[in-house]
Amino acid sequence: xxxxxxxxxxxxxxxxxxxxxxxxxxxxxxxxxxxxxxxxxxxxxxxxxxxxxxxxxxxxxxxxxxxxxxxxxxxxxxxxxxxxxxxxxxxxxxxxxxxxxxxxxxxxxxxxxxxxxxxxxxxxxxxxxxxxxxxxxxxxxxxxxx
Numbered sequence: 001x002x003x004x005x006x007x008x009x010x011x012x013x014x015x016x017x018x019x020x021x022x023x024x025x026x027x028x029x030x031x032x033x034x035x036x037x038x039x040x041x042x043x044x045x046x047x048x049x050x051x052x053x054x055x056x057x058x059x060x061x062x063x064x065x066x067x068x069x070x071x072x073x074x075x076x077x078x079x080x081x082x083x084x085x086x087x088x089x090x091x092x093x094x095x096x097x098x099x100x101x102x103x104x105x106x107x108x109x110x111x112x113x114x115x116x117x118x119x120x121x122x123x124x125x126x127x128x129x130x131x132x133x134x135x136x137x138x139x140x141x142x143x144x145x146x
Contacts, residue, residue, distance in 0.1 A: 016040045016110065021126075029126040034118050035062070037111045045106035045134040053123035056098040061112035062119055064099060065090050067134065070106050086134075093119075106134045 009022040017035040024030075029051075040046070045067055055062065069087040076084060092112050093099055101107050111117040 014040070015042060017116065019121075024126050026125055029121070029123045031121040031123075031126070032058075032118065033121055034116050035109060035111050036116055037114055039110045040108050041133060043108065045108050047104055047106040047132050047134065048130045049103055049132065050130045051123050051126055052100070052102055053121055054098055054100045055093065055109075056120045056122070057093045057095050058118045058120060059095055060115055060117040061095075062093045062109055062117045063090070063112045064093055064109045065107060066099075066101065067106040070134070071104050 009020045012019050012021065016038045017033065019034075020032045022030050022032065045065070047067075047070065055064070066089045067086045068089050073081060073084050073086060086106075091099070
C-alpha cells in the first residue's frame with residue numbers, strides 16, 4: 001500500500017457544531033468533532049449498520065445517550081411495537097474518557113455545558129449511506145435530519 005502524506009482534512013459544518021475528518025479510507029476513519037449544546041441529528045438517535053466507533057473526549061464534557069435494546073425492539077413486527085420502549089443509557093464523558101459504540105446501537109450527543117466540547121471519533125470506514133435515524137419505533141435511512 002502506498003503511503004500518502006499530502007492529505008488535507010475536510011471540515012463539515014452541522015447544526016450541532018462541526019467535524020473535521022482527517023482520515024477516511026477503506027480501513028478506518030478519524031474525526032475531530034466540536035459540539036455545542038444542541039443534540040446531534042436534531043435530537044434524533046442515529047445508528048450505523050457497519051460503522052464501529054469510539055469517542056474520546058478531549059475538552060469540556062459530552063452528554064451521550066445510547067439505546068441499548070434497539071435490536072430487540074426492531075425484531076418485533078412494527079404493528080406490535082406500541083407497548084415497547086427503548087432502554088436509554090445516559091452518561092457524561094469527561095476529558096480522558098472514552099466510549100465504544102458498536103453497530104446497531106443508536107446514539108446522540110451534545111456538549112454538557114454552554115461551551116464547546118471537543119472529542120475524537122475513531123472508527124471503521126465512515127459512509128453517509130450508513131447513517132440511519134430512529135423516530136419512535138420506526139427507523140429510516142437518510143441524511144442528517146433538518
